[in-house]
Amino acid sequence: MVDGWTLVRLLATAAGALATARLAGLLAERLARRLPARHLDSTPFTLVRRCRVPLLATLTCALLLVGEPWVRLAPATGGAVRHTLLLLTIASSAWLSARLSTLVIDASVRVTVRRRDPDLVRRARTQAGMLRRLCQAVIALVALGSMLMTYPAVRALGTSLLASAGLAGVVAGVAAQSTLANLFAGIQLAFGDMARIGDVVVVGGEWGTVEEITLTSVVIATWDQRRIVMPVSYFTSHPFENWSRRDPAITGTALLHLDHSTPVAELRREFEALLAKSELWDGVGKALQVVDTTPSTIVVRALMTARDGGAAFELRCQVREHLIAFLREHHPYALPRLGVAAAPGSGPAGGTGPVGRGGSVQAGY
Template structure:
C-alpha cells in the first residue's frame, strides 16, 4: 500500500513537471512572437494564451491517466482514482475544445473585418459567431454525456433510455418548442443572409442597428441608445425592413407644404446648390418635384441619396432647415397660409 502511494505521487509529480515545462515553452514562444510584432497587436494573442491552461490541464490529466496503472494500487483505490482521472481528462479536453472553437471564431471574425465589402464582412462575422456558439454548446453536451456514461448506473440505464427515446424526444420537443424554433430560426437567418451584425433595420416600428446575434435572440441598438432584445423567431415569421442588406446606400425624403405661388424652379436650383456643397450627399441622385396639391398648398418632395442611414437622416434635417430658411428670406410669400378672409375679387363675383 505504501509503495502504491509513492508511485502515485511520482506519477503526479512527473505530470506536473511536464505540464510546467510545456507552460514555460509556450510562454517563451508567445513572448518571441510578441517581440517580433507578428501577433502582439492582434486580439487573438490573449485568446491564444487563454488556451494554455486547458492544454496544460489536459496534458497533465492524460499523463496521470497513462501512468496510473504503474502505481499498482489496491483494486478499490485503483478504480476510484482512475474514474476521477477519466472525469478530469474529459472535462479538460472539453475546456480545451471550447477555447479552440473560440480561437477559430475570433480568427474568422478578424479575416472578415479585413474585407473591403462591409456587407460580406458582416455576413461572415454573423455566421462565424453563430457557428462558434453552436459548436461550444455541442462540446458541452458531448462532454456532459461522456462524463455521465462513465458511471455504471447511468450505463445500465442506457437500454431503457434508448427504448423510450421516442417518447422523451416528443416530450422534450414540446417543452422546448420555443427554444428550438429560435435556434433553427437563427441558423436560417445567418445562412440565409437575411440579417447580419451591423445591419440597419426597422423592427416593430423601431429603427436601429443589429448589435448582437445569439443562438435565440437579436439585440438591436436604437438611435436613442436603447437595446431591443427580439426573439429570433420574430424575424423568421414576420416582415421587417433591412436597410443595408445589399448596400448601405439609401435615399432620403423631405416633404414641404408650400403656397401655390412658390417659385419651384428657383427652389430646385437652391436645393441643387446646397447638395453640391454638402459632404453628406454621395452625388448619385437628387430630385425636387411637386408630388401633390391641396386646395391651399402644394406638396414638394426633395429626394437625395446618402452613403448610409445616419448620413441620410442628417442630410434630410439639413435640407429642411436650409430650404425653409431660404424661403423665409427670399420668398416669404411661398410659405403656406391659412385663409381667413375671401380672396380678392370674390365679393364682386358673388354679390
C-alpha cells in the same frame, strides 16, 4: 488511511504527470514554430499558445488517469479518484476542443476578410459568431453525455444521448422546443444572409443597428442608445426592413407643405445649391417636385441620396431646415397660411370683426 509509500507514489505520479504535460506543451510549441503559415494570426504556434492552459489541463488529467493504478490506492478510494480523474479529463478535453474551434473559426475569418470589404466583413463576422456558438453547444452536449455515461445509474440517459438515439436524435427531440427553434432560425438568419452584424434595420417600427446575433436572440441598438432584444425566430417569420443588406446607400425624402404662390423653380435651385455644398450627399440622385395639392397648400417633396441611413437622416433635416429658412427670409408669402373667419357679432356695433363684414384673417405658420 494512506500509508507512506502510497503517498510517495501519489506525489511522484502527480509530479511526473505535470512535468510530462509541460514538456509535451513545450515540444508542441517548438514544433508549431517550424510549421509555415500564410497569415500571422493563423500560425500553428499562435493556436498552440492560446490553447496552452486547456492543453496542459487535458494532458495532466489524462496522465494522472493512466498512472493511477501504479499508486495502488484502496479499492474504494481508488474508484472515487479514478472516476474524478475521468470526469476532469472529459471536461478539460471539452474545454480544449471549444478553445480550438473558436480559434480556428476566428483565424479563418481574419484570412477571409483580408480584402477589407465591409460587406464581406459583416457577413463573415455574423456567420463566424453563429458557428462558434453552435460548436460550443455541440461540444458541451457531447461532453455532458460522456460524463453521464460514467455513472451506472444514469448510463442509459448518456447512452441515449450519444449512442442509441445519437446526436441527431437529441436535436430532433429538442427541436420542438422554442429554444432550439430559435437556434435553427439563427442559423437560417446568419447563413441565409438575411441580416448581419452592423446592418441597419427597421423592426417593429424601430430603427437601429444589428449589434449582436446569438443562438436565440438578436440585439438591436437604436438611435437613442436603447437595446432591443428580440428572438431570432421573429426575423424568419415576420417581414423587416434591412437598409444595408446589399448597398447601404439610401434615398431620403423631405416633405414641405407650402402656399400655392411658392416659386418652385427658385426653390429647386436653392435645393440643388445646398446639395452641391453638402458632404452628406453622395452625388447620385436629387429631385424637388410638387407631388400633391390641397385646397390651401401644395406638397413639395425633396429627394436626395446618401451613403447610409444615418447620413440620409441628417441630410433630410438639413434640407428641411434650410429651405424653410430660405422661404421665410426671401419669400415669406410662400409659407402656408390658414384662413380664419371672424366670429359673428364679435366686433363693434354694425360690424362682425376687425376686418369688416364677411372678411377673414390670415395667420402664417
